Amino acid sequence: MNAVLTVTGLTKRFHLSARQQRLEGTRSREKIAVNDLSFEVDRGEIFGLLGPNGAGKTTTLRMLATLIRPDAGDARIDGASIVTQPEAVRAKIGFLTSELKLEEFFTPRYLYDFFAALHHVEPAVCAARREAIFARFGIHEFAETKVSNLSTGMKQKASLAISLVHDPDIVIFDEPTNGLDVLTARTVTDYLQELRAQGKTIIVSTHIFSLVEKVCDRVGVIVDGRMTACGPLAEVCAGKSLEDRFFDLYAEAVGGTA
């Protein structure tokens, strides 16, 4: 094992307002979004975090990206703690989520250079990387177009390029193909495999079984904030299709049938 990410007892609770309590149908003033989550991700693999909406996938990835702090537990990314060394963690990872948007006023080229500067990438290195990744995704065609005038697919390609501006070894993608047309989604999944071939470690959250089956080496199934299964894809599936196995795990976790 050559774990580059070690998650230990990660827990996150959210305070519920009276309105949220009504919506959730609970009297509890807090909701445990992520409950004592532990798993490891090896260097150079694609790890899939699979779960239904509201399972705690995004909260987990936000904690790993140091956007929010865990209430308990920790995670070490390439040796850096998300609790005590958030800046070091952010320097090591690339994070892409549909919630993070590009400023619509600027062009992909401007934003690429801006984020490169924030990551302290030398201008010459930045220019070389920009040239390569813009060519890979065909961004040159709209590099000088304001983000506000780009299609969803173009924005996602630009976001992807920008999230890798500092050439991180660990890349975290939250629902990377959500809302994309089939062509752009294919480009993204192909690129995940390219990144693995380059030796990068990739953590992908998704609720799309085919994406996990296609690209992931290992998978963690998360339901109600708890890890219900984690391991190599074949091991987790236990001879069933991933979809069937997921619904078994889901039923076991929530009690009853899915």
Next chain:
Amino acid sequence: MNTNRNIWTIMKKELSRFFGDRRIVISTILLPGLLIYIMYSFMGNALAKNYGTDEDAPFHIAAVALPATIEVLLPDEAFTVERINREEVEAGKEAVRAHDLDALIVFPANFDAAVALMGMADSTPQVEIYYNASDSESLSAYAALTELLDGYEASLANVFDVNAPGTDYNLASDRDATGFVFSSMLPMLLMIFLFSGCMSVAPEAIAGEKERGTLATILVTPTRRGELAIGKILAVSIVALLSAASSTAGTLLSLPKLMGGVDESMSAAYYTAGDYAALAAVIFSTALLLVALISVISAYAKTIKEAQTTVSALMVVVMIIAVTSMFGSGAKTQLAYYCIPLYNSVQMMVGIFSFASLPAAFGVTVAVNLVLAALAAYALTRMFSSERVMFRR
């Protein structure tokens, strides 16, 4: 080193955002000054038109029984006098009502003889002046005739004179006059313009980015929250200062028109380089404080709209504080007043404009502003780290 580089990168991005968008530049920096200049100039012209008089044209008046002693006092270039009979008084009044005459003056018969008795007669001679208060020319004619007759009456019993003509009895220097006018108006205007400038850009830079999800994109870079906060506050302060400078320039350029002409006794040249440097320090530290406060409010707000609504309440407070500069006699001398945020800036500006600023007060004001701005920047840093604030729904 990296901290300065990150702050500069954030500042450059913010300034590119503002200056790269012509609409923002026009609406935030050019339009305020231009609109104030046009509005105040228009107001000045309108006031002059409504309440001013045509100084070249003589007043057209009618007179009944105009005595020779008074006639000689009415210069031809100032009055065109139409003599009418006592039977035509009603027609004369009607002409004043219809704005055909500026005034009608009715003397009693034998006015000179009655005046010559110097009050020993049974009754005092009554002079009647009819005018139309809705007509500025008529009002001026009435004032001129009243002054002329008062002067004539005073000359009959010339026991003593007060302030004989030919001597300037006002001992205020031009410098003092400048200080009085500037210190009563400019601190209020500067504070309001400064706040307006901050208000027009800070909510967009913080709440706008938060609302659109672009702030979180920066939060996942290794940039420290404090660097992000300082970079944004400095960039927004620069834009706010430019906006305030535009409004101030518009006001200063239109002031002569608003005040009915250029008063040559007033000049900004009475202020020294040191005064301007002190003013710049006070204004800049105030801008930093205001931007930091508005940024904190904006960071807490879910949307730009919510931020602007909350900031509007703060504007009322700032306006009340700013208006205090128009009352009171000069700047406060007790240092404790300069510990009160925003009020200290107003008082300091009053002191600078009235040539009565205290060095210690200046130090306290700038220090208080900078310390509070730093505290607000720290609060903003904490807010950028708080998921309850940044991902508030």
